[in-house]
Amino acid sequence: MTMDELFSAVLQLPPEARLELADALWSSLDRSDDFQLTGDAELDELIRNRCKELDSGNVVPVSHDEVMSRMNEVLAQCSSAITPPSPTN
Numbered sequence: 001m002t003m004d005e006l007f008s009a010v011l012q013l014p015p016e017a018r019l020e021l022a023d024a025l026w027s028s029l030d031r032s033d034d035f036q037l038t039g040d041a042e043l044d045e046l047i048r049n050r051c052k053e054l055d056s057g058n059v060v061p062v063s064h065d066e067v068m069s070r071m072n073e074v075l076a077q078c079s080s081a082i083t084p085p086s087p088t089n
Contacts, residue, residue: 037044053059
């Protein structure tokens with residue numbers, strides 16, 4: 001079976017099964033392996049370091065919803081601090 005055939009077969013699975021498979025595949029990788037993730041050595045190192053920080057518990061992940069909520073709060077504060085110029089006649 002080729003990778004294309006395998007990929008096509010996997011896409012036929014229900015979303016929950018695809019998620020379970022993706023999780024199992026991700027867990028099977030040794031993140032310390034010296035393989036290229038992106039083709040950019042600097043970015044690969046950043047990704048590996050970030051994974052190590054997460055795995056060690058040195059950093060706590062933040063959900064997308066929390067990031068968006070915090071960002072909206074900051075943007076609201078910024079926009080309230082900006083006063084539009086008065087129109088001149």
